[in-house]
Amino acid sequence: MKYPLFRRIKKILSQKVTLMFVFHGTQGPVKKHFSILFLVTVFVLWTVFTGVTVYLATKNFDYWSAKLRIAVLGTKYEFVNKELSKTWELLAKVEENDRVLRKLLNMKSKKDVILNSPEDIGKGGPFISQANFLVNIAKTPQEVNIMDYKQHFELIKNKVQQQIESYNEIINYIKLQKELYKYTPLIWPCFGRVVSPFGWRIHPIYGQEHFHTGIDIANEMGTPIRATANGIVKYAGWQEGYGKAVVIEHKFGYYTVYGHLSVIKVKIGQTVSRNEVIGLMGDTGTSTGPHLHYEVWRNDKICNPIKFVNPEDFFKG
Numbered sequence: 001m002k003y004p005l006f007r008r009i010k011k012i013l014s015q016k017v018t019l020m021f022v023f024h025g026t027q028g029p030v031k032k033h034f035s036i037l038f039l040v041t042v043f044v045l046w047t048v049f050t051g052v053t054v055y056l057a058t059k060n061f062d063y064w065s066a067k068l069r070i071a072v073l074g075t076k077y078e079f080v081n082k083e084l085s086k087t088w089e090l091l092a093k094v095e096e097n098d099r100v101l102r103k104l105l106n107m108k109s110k111k112d113v114i115l116n117s118p119e120d121i122g123k124g125g126p127f128i129s130q131a132n133f134l135v136n137i138a139k140t141p142q143e144v145n146i147m148d149y150k151q152h153f154e155l156i157k158n159k160v161q162q163q164i165e166s167y168n169e170i171i172n173y174i175k176l177q178k179e180l181y182k183y184t185p186l187i188w189p190c191f192g193r194v195v196s197p198f199g200w201r202i203h204p205i206y207g208q209e210h211f212h213t214g215i216d217i218a219n220e221m222g223t224p225i226r227a228t229a230n231g232i233v234k235y236a237g238w239q240e241g242y243g244k245a246v247v248i249e250h251k252f253g254y255y256t257v258y259g260h261l262s263v264i265k266v267k268i269g270q271t272v273s274r275n276e277v278i279g280l281m282g283d284t285g286t287s288t289g290p291h292l293h294y295e296v297w298r299n300d301k302i303c304n305p306i307k308f309v310n311p312e313d314f315f316k317g
Helices: 002-014 036-104 110-115 128-139 146-183 311-316
Strands: 016-021 030-035 193-196 199-202 209-212 215-218 224-226 231-239 243-249 254-264 277-281 291-298 301-303
Touching (some): 016 036, 036 146, 231 254, 243 277
Antiparallel strands (some): 016 030, 199 209, 215 291, 224 277, 231 243, 243 254, 254 277, 291 301
């Protein structure tokens, strides 16, 4: 039974198969004769080749996939590293602008004031750890620990917060200077000539030596009297010795007094601005003629008004 079956298979495999190729042209059909054994052999070889190819491709897929992911990750690292370097450069420029702005404003930070070290102005830059990190990511970004990135992002966050606080401090400083400018007596209260200065003098009526608490500015009756700074009228009425008088409260401890007026043009509680007319010159109260008695007080201490009539003196301070 065994050999007849083998002979039967051999007979089948040895049979010929004719394949006809028909071309759409002038050339006639072409016939090719193949044995079934040849066709089976070709099929088996093709199947084996396809299987091996699929196996090898599947086996190396994870390797090439991982390699591709590494390449993509490396590109992302490189991008992050460049952006990180740009961020540090930008922060360095912001800090330099901060120093220039503070120098322009003649302003020091709290730390500078405490340490009293002006030689530190103009210095700066990254810490050693920051510099090493930037060098490492420039050379071998794939070897940088993710914790290093976290550390430096925290440093950047802190730096940004410091700059925000610094700029807020500068803004508050500018606001303070503007407030000081508006509420500090800085101009002459009226036109005229100073007929009696601040300090010790012989009283023109009583003939006794006494301390003159302001300056007397003489001019024609009815000369406009102006507020020398922004403020609120605290008093407007008759005062012994001063006659008709106005007292204005400014901020930062300043008060100004305007005496011997003929007419008062403001009311108690009224808000006034620098240069606003608050009254007219007169000779009410203890007076020898039309003039303004002008006083400047700060923190309950009398000041020489001559030091508060030139705006340029404010900017010098």
